[in-house]
Amino acid sequence: MNDKCAEWKAESDIDFSLYGTPLESTTYKFAKCLQRRFGVIPGITDKGYITNSYHVHVSEEIDAFTKLKFESAFQQLSPGGAISYVEVPDMQDNLQAVIRVLQYIYDNIMYAELNTKSDYCQACGFDGEIQIVEDDGKLVWECPKCGNRDQDKLNVARRTCGYIGTQFWNQGRTEEIRDRVLHL
Numbered sequence: 001m002n003d004k005c006a007e008w009k010a011e012s013d014i015d016f017s018l019y020g021t022p023l024e025s026t027t028y029k030f031a032k033c034l035q036r037r038f039g040v041i042p043g044i045t046d047k048g049y050i051t052n053s054y055h056v057h058v059s060e061e062i063d064a065f066t067k068l069k070f071e072s073a074f075q076q077l078s079p080g081g082a083i084s085y086v087e088v089p090d091m092q093d094n095l096q097a098v099i100r101v102l103q104y105i106y107d108n109i110m111y112a113e114l115n116t117k118s119d120y121c122q123a124c125g126f127d128g129e130i131q132i133v134e135d136d137g138k139l140v141w142e143c144p145k146c147g148n149r150d151q152d153k154l155n156v157a158r159r160t161c162g163y164i165g166t167q168f169w170n171q172g173r174t175e176e177i178r179d180r181v182l183h184l
């Protein structure tokens with residue numbers, strides 16, 4: 001793919017580059033297109049999202065250090081930029097572990113982040129992780145303390161494309177967020 005970029009660059013005098021990204025909305029769009037084209041194939045096109053770029057699948061049981069090391073090899077092939085992440089629980093009481101991971105990132109990979117949860121329910125004051133529950137085939141966000149599902153009264157922040165978003169996501173991306181395993 002980098003060879004192709006070099007070829008197009010020479011042809012057009014426009015700079016093309018490879019970018020290793022989770023790419024926000026295409027995970028859902030591409031998944032739907034693949035299902036239309038190839039049908040639902042178990043383990044391949046059976047989800048509402050696809051895994052873009054070189055990222056380890058969100059549901060794979062893998063520890064933070066192994067994931068970062070594995071993905072670092074692909075960042076070298078992404079001269080246009082690259083984003084890796086590890087999914088972590090609330091780390092406020094374990095700052096030593098945070099520093100360990102940051103040091104590992106510094107030593108091993110160009111660009112990586114910690115994904116943590118800092119949600120808030122305006123209805124009851126709950127401060128923690130708002131849950132995703134299934135309601136009649138649809139995924140909805142729900143406060144685990146008071147059951148509030150009103151999105152106008154929930155603050156949910158998740159990192160979805162290098163940036164932390166609070167906009168509530170399409171069904172495919174919500175499914176992907178629900179399927180994420182913790183790496184620490």
Ligand SMILES: [Zn+2]
Pocket residue numbers: 121122123124125126143144145146147148
């Ligand atoms: Zn609540």
